[in-house]
Amino acid sequence: MNLLQELSQNFSEDSLAATCLRDKQTMMDKDVIVRFMLSAAEETFATMLGLQITPGEPSVEQSETAIHVERVVALIGLAGPYNGTGMISCSPALACKLASEMLMENLNAIDGEVLDAIGELSNMIFGNVKNMLEQQIGPFGLSIPTIIFGRNFWTRSIGEQWIVVPIKVNEFDLELQLCRSPNSTRSFSGPRRKRS
Amino acid sequence: MKINVLIVDDSAAIRKILTRVLSQTDLPWGVVHEAGDGVEALNILKSSEVSLILSDINMPNMDGLQLLTNVRANPQWKQIPMIMISTEGSETKVMEAVELGASNYVRKPFTADQIKEKVLPCLKGVVAS
Numbered sequence: 001m002n003l004l005q006e007l008s009q010n011f012s013e014d015s016l017a018a019t020c021l022r023d024k025q026t027m028m029d030k031d032v033i034v035r036f037m038l039s040a041a042e043e044t045f046a047t048m049l050g051l052q053i054t055p056g057e058p059s060v061e062q063s064e065t066a067i068h069v070e071r072v073v074a075l076i077g078l079a080g081p082y083n084g085t086g087m088i089s090c091s092p093a094l095a096c097k098l099a100s101e102m103l104m105e106n107l108n109a110i111d112g113e114v115l116d117a118i119g120e121l122s123n124m125i126f127g128n129v130k131n132m133l134e135q136q137i138g139p140f141g142l143s144i145p146t147i148i149f150g151r152n153f154w155t156r157s158i159g160e161q162w163i164v165v166p167i168k169v170n171e172f173d174l175e176l177q178l179c180r181s182p183n184s185t186r187s188f189s190g191p192r193r194k195r196s
Numbered sequence: 197m198k199i200n201v202l203i204v205d206d207s208a209a210i211r212k213i214l215t216r217v218l219s220q221t222d223l224p225w226g227v228v229h230e231a232g233d234g235v236e237a238l239n240i241l242k243s244s245e246v247s248l249i250l251s252d253i254n255m256p257n258m259d260g261l262q263l264l265t266n267v268r269a270n271p272q273w274k275q276i277p278m279i280m281i282s283t284e285g286s287e288t289k290v291m292e293a294v295e296l297g298a299s300n301y302v303r304k305p306f307t308a309d310q311i312k313e314k315v316l317p318c319l320k321g322v323v324a325s
Contacts, residue, residue: 047305048213103212117209123254124305127283134286142283144206144256 028082028137028180033129033163034058037176040128041167044121049101053174056166063157063179070151072110074122078130080140084180085157086126088118092149094172110149119145125176198226199322200244204237204251204263205281210304214250214281217308223319234258238266241273247322248315253282253289261296268297277318281306 038055045051067073072095074088090098092110099117100107107114122145130140160179167174201218203211211230218225229244231237233255240246249267253260260280267273277299282289285303293301300314 044305047307099209103209104216113208116207120207120209123207124283127304128285131283131285139286139288142254144254 028133028182030058030060030163033178033180034165036129036132037125037163037165037178038167040125040132041165041176043128044124045169048121048124049098051098051101051169054168056168058163058165061162061164061177063161065155065162067153067155068151070149072115072118073148073155074118074145075148076122076126076145077143078126078133078140078178078180079143079183080133081137081183082133082140082180083183084160084178086122086129087155087162087177088122088125088174089177090118090174091172094169094174095149097172098169115147115149119147122147126178129178197322198224199247199319200226200229201248201250202229202231202237202240202244202246204231204234204249204255204260206232206252206255208232210252210281214311217311218315220308221312221316223316232256234260234263234266237263241267241270246273246276248319249276249278250281250311250315251278253280253284253293261293264293264296264298277322279314279318281311 042053045053067089070092071089072092076086078084078086095110095114095118096107098121099114102117102121103113123142127142130142134140157179160181162177162179165176167176203214205211205214215228218228227244229240229246231240235257237249237251238258251260251263260282264278264280267276267278274297278297279300279302280293280298281302281304283304290301299318302310302314
């Protein structure tokens, strides 16, 4: 292959990669992510808990958040064409209510069972967000959820802002959040053809 | 004949929900064994008689697909109906599970009826015997 052909091929590869990256960026836009999170949450709450949710106004927030009141927070990692973290955050009272509905038991205080139920809800919601993203931009992996209960702590995601979707469940507030950043690994930026 | 079931999921909440769903059917359930991952599940299979396995896919130590491979490779266990229950809903994962020998597949979140619909046909032979 001469230099011209190689440059031409490189150009078309880069152009193809750029198009794929643009498509991926579109799929990872705030509005799309919000739609996916709401759709997954609505299905999960209706199916597993028999509860309807009322979405609030989505926003974009700083990567660093201080939490001073008692919260239950579930974190779950996504890795693929984009890397990121999904997060559910709610009051202990709502966590107990959700776990009670899910397990059909009366749970009034935070314990392992409640935290486990919240972790599983986050797994279902962000697992389904992952499935929706996969149909558009390729395979993602999902981590096992980590659940935190406490107050007076900071959360910080490296580099990226959070897309935040507040939802109401009865009189309670819950936040769905996701941060994402493009995977810098070349193999995720677009298809590449073998060079001759 | 009592039906002993093995439920494999790293979430105790899901294990509890599945146990409740099964108990809502009229089938003659025996022991409900629970495992938090594939390694625990294999240990239970070695020491207990099991007629049905319900398993998650994403789990620590040994995931559901590795467990499925182990079950299907063992002459003693390969006939046990094994239903995968997972958030992994992509066509690739479902096909992979079916190719490895999964009897059926349920995507989380699920309703009790969806579980019953998938479990009952798998147990026809077991109940008849």
